[in-house]
Amino acid sequence: MLSSRALVRGLQSGLWRRVSTTSGMKAAHAQDLDVIDCSVPQYNNRRDTPLPDVPFVQNLNAEQKKLKEKEKGPWTNLTKEEKLALYRLSHELSYAEMKKGSDEWKTVIGGVFFFLGFTGLLVWWQRAYVFGDVPRTLSPEWIEMQTKRMLDMRVNPVGGFSAKWDYEKNQWK
Amino acid sequence: MFSAAVRISAAGIRTAVRSRPCFTAPLAVRCYSHAKPETDEEFDARWVTYFSKPDIDAWELRKGMNTLIGYDLVPEPKILDSALRACRRLNDLASAIRILEAVRDKSGPHKDIYPYVIQELQPTLRELGISTPEELGLDKL
Numbered sequence: 001m002l003s004s005r006a007l008v009r010g011l012q013s014g015l016w017r018r019v020s021t022t023s024g025m026k027a028a029h030a031q032d033l034d035v036i037d038c039s040v041p042q043y044n045n046r047r048d049t050p051l052p053d054v055p056f057v058q059n060l061n062a063e064q065k066k067l068k069e070k071e072k073g074p075w076t077n078l079t080k081e082e083k084l085a086l087y088r089l090s091h092e093l094s095y096a097e098m099k100k101g102s103d104e105w106k107t108v109i110g111g112v113f114f115f116l117g118f119t120g121l122l123v124w125w126q127r128a129y130v131f132g133d134v135p136r137t138l139s140p141e142w143i144e145m146q147t148k149r150m151l152d153m154r155v156n157p158v159g160g161f162s163a164k165w166d167y168e169k170n171q172w173k
Numbered sequence: 174m175f176s177a178a179v180r181i182s183a184a185g186i187r188t189a190v191r192s193r194p195c196f197t198a199p200l201a202v203r204c205y206s207h208a209k210p211e212t213d214e215e216f217d218a219r220w221v222t223y224f225s226k227p228d229i230d231a232w233e234l235r236k237g238m239n240t241l242i243g244y245d246l247v248p249e250p251k252i253l254d255s256a257l258r259a260c261r262r263l264n265d266l267a268s269a270i271r272i273l274e275a276v277r278d279k280s281g282p283h284k285d286i287y288p289y290v291i292q293e294l295q296p297t298l299r300e301l302g303i304s305t306p307e308e309l310g311l312d313k314l
Contacts, residue, residue: 050242050275051235051268072264075302083266084309090267094311095274 045093055090064089217249224255227262234259238272247279247286250293257294261301269303274311 036042041053060068064085070078071086078086087094136142155161166173211219223237238256241248248256253276260269273291280286291298291305298305306312 047275047278048242049239050271051238053235055267071266075261075266078266078302080304080309083270083304084311087267087270087309087311090265091271094306095278096312096314099278100314 043092045091045098047095047098052091056092057089060089217252220248220252221255224252224259226259229259229262231263231265234263234265234268238268238275242275242279247276247283247290250290253290254294254297257297257301257303260303266303269301270306270309270311273303274306277306277312 043052043054043056046052057064067082067085067089070082075083137146151162151165157163164173165171220237220241224234226233234256241252241256253272256272257269260266260272276290277287297303
């Protein structure tokens with residue numbers, strides 16, 4: 001289930017990336033994220049797998065190939081931007097980006113409360129307009145007579161009902 | 174009769190095995206394994222040797238690193254030094270930076286481990302020209 005969610009997110013990010021990138025950038029990404037080939041090793045962003053099976057960008061353009069050549073020499077000759085570019089060629093997300101949470105939970109909680117509220121409205125409407133009258137055994141007069149009878153019967157005289165009635169003063173304790 | 178003979182011979186074999194060195198406590202201390210637990214130094218030495226292989230290939234580096242990060246520990250600086258040098262042999266700067274990120278993530282709430290590791294690795298980082306993730310701004314979003 002987790003993998004399918006990741007798949008959906010991969011597809012979503014693939015689609016969004018398609019929309020937002022220029023034609024130059026499109027060539028940079030190896031995988032056609034609409035159709036993920038599961039028969040070859042795939043890239044993944046996982047905290048417990050620092051070095052994924054394949055680099056993120058596999059089809060390098062000429063400029064990137066040149067950078068890879070430069071990587072074979074001393075790394076002290078690389079500028080900060082070049083080092084960053086090399087990192088981003090191999091990895092899609094840094095650890096910080098991987099671990100960043102999202103605000104999705106707020107949407108979820110908000111949605112839950114919204115639908116609970118809506119259900120409450122439906123329940124109220126049903127109570128007001130669908131249900132008929134309550135039986136007469138729940139009317140105040142009946143309840144009064146019922147309570148008197150329970151006290152006369154000494155219902156739960158030790159710790160319960162009748163124990164709370166003061167029989168001398170004829171009132172509740 | 175045949176099964177009885179087998180049982181006796183099997184018991185005989187078992188007693189021969191039990192006479193090997195073991196905890197000779199009088200009560201029932203059972204030796205489930207006769208292997209000695211590996212010491213920390215042996216563990217470190219094993220991993221330093223693994224990454225020091227001169228013709229290590231990219232798969233072995235990835236496998237080693239992913240396995241090491243899977244353990245419930247932060248690797249010693251000497252293991253990481255060996256791994257960073259392996260990255261250098263493989264001309265893979267991105268993996269070297271990723272390893273440092275992974276070490277920081279592995280330390281979890283213990284914020285003093287990563288600065289210590291970086292401090293120990295400074296000579297290697299300077300020699301090989303590896304920038305830390307912080308220097309490249311990868312720890313920010």
